[in-house]
Amino acid sequence: MSTDPLPSYPLRTGRVHEACGPAAPAFAAMLAACIPGEVMWVQEGWQGEGLHPRGLNDFFDPARLLLVRVRDQNEALAVAEEALRDGSVALVVMELSRPLNLTKGRRLQLAAQAGGSTGLCLIPEGMGSNAAETRWHCTPVLDPAAAGEDSTLQHWSLIKNKSGTLGAWHVRWNKTTHHLHVVSPAGERPGSADMPG
């Protein structure tokens, strides 16, 4: 286990990034923990899934979080653009359900550049926008070594990067020190091959 930072992480500020996969909310929470400042989380009102603040507390203080409930994706994008352009929130997380076209993605990108804050779109798989700076695919992985409740092993693969190389890493979150640990690469993990299932 090493604490070496990932090459493109924390994400470049002043840009909009994308995360997909089942662990995308955890990716956003870990990112929020790495960035000081307020976090705005934009969610469409009809979605039944909500965040649990006690669960968030393992990553960052929920007092830093502003939840924005919007009616549809257009409103979500308008709110996110306004917040990114203003720059008084450090991170804007938006949960999207439909793909963005290039114009909308580019508008977000320009707004983030103007305000200097980071945007992160949580997108359904395969719905990425061409305008995104990076795109991450995140899945939780069973950790055969750590037996306990707090295993947070995840597989992050960088599947799009405008200014760098792609890659894949196994990472683990330390809930007490609030730090991200990079674990040895996927192929060389001890026990990963001989675990059944």
Place this chain on the structure above:
Amino acid sequence: MWFPRLASDRVLRTCPVDGPFALTLHEGNANRLYCLNLAAERQGLSRGMSYSDARAFCPELTSRPANPVQDRAFLHALRRWATRYCPWVGIEDEDGLVMDITGSAHLVGGEAAMMADLRARLGRAGLTVRLGLADTRGAAWALAHFAEGVAPSGEPLDALRPLPVAALRLEEQVNISLQRLGLRTIGDLVRTPRPSLARRFGADLLMRLDQALGQQPESVKPLSDPPHYGVRLTLPEPIGLCDDVMAGAGRLLDRLCEKLTTQETGARVLRLTLRRVDQDCRSVDLRLARPLRDPGRILPLFARGVAEIDSGFGIDQLRLEAVEVEPLPMQQASHVVSDQKERLDDLITRIGTRIGLENIRRFLPADSHIPERSFHVAPAAASEPGGNWNGQRPRPLRIFPPEPIAGTGPQPPRNFRWRRMPLSVARSTGPERIAPEWWLEDEAWQSGLRDYWHVETRQGRRLWLFHTPQTPGWFVQGEFA
């Protein structure tokens, strides 16, 4: 000054009715007459009569429901109007005004001229009024209600002597008892020895008598106007450009914020009303995330609303009003200027104008073991961040309404399907038993106790399952990171 038919006069001002007219008020499960006009009183109707009786007496009676709140507001408006005669104007009961005209009667040309002027102006406005003028408040009340006239200065008793005892503002019970004793007029009462009156009726009767005769002081309490947070700008030529409107709003805002500063309040809701040349009005509402009185910060927040206004042929009047204000005490200037919070508040306000201020929210802790109830979601504009989120047991990152899965027995199922994914359990931790809060009705917890399990699947997903032992079943309620 007594308005015997204030309520009906107010309604008849807007829609005059010929013939008998009455306002009805629904009280005690019956419609009763609340206020009548003169024609209705001539027909023999009276206040407090039930409406159906009145209809039987007088079939052509027109009626409307009464609105006591608006009547009260109308009386307050009259009170403000009456300050044109003298500064000390108070409100008497439900339908009267009391004015202390000492030292101000000569401004209108003496007492008689003032009363004539009052009567003429109120008559033009369609209000029935009865005036009483005397040295004391009690005597003036008696005259207004029972004799209408002027009591000679220094001798109120002369004018009061023939009036009934009810003119002393007595309680109903005392009034009836006095009638039974044969003490019908104030003159009778004055002739009766005081000690026996005090013994029989208490000090209240004598106090009222003394107040009417000027032996005990009674002051007129003027009501102070609540501070008015509205400013207006009328333009000689109509304007239509966005920048011009914003410049006008900026001028108004400077004046409004001065008012707010002197009152130590901050505006919470502002309304900018733009009157167009064609007498049509457009308004821009601005709800602020924090009470504010800094013109430099408020003005840019109007930009979005003003840009959406259709100015038509031009705007010739701007009116800015602080609809809701909150106390905002002066704060000592700090050398550590932190504008981060202010910028965030402005952002919340701007987003709030787009999607509604109540949709920007934050988590606040709540005292409950039930996972769904262990936090509140409160509007960010009405709450402060904070709270302690540390808990003994791990909680999932995401929580959703329980989704049933197949499973039996108290141990988590080895294999199950959730959201069309086949999952097999590699490790499970638990159970953590949570009992429902029986003192609160909750549909979701009707199934009784829940045993929560933290389950790690071979596929990677880490789920929060629960089993309900009382009505057997397995559900997924959350997902860990």
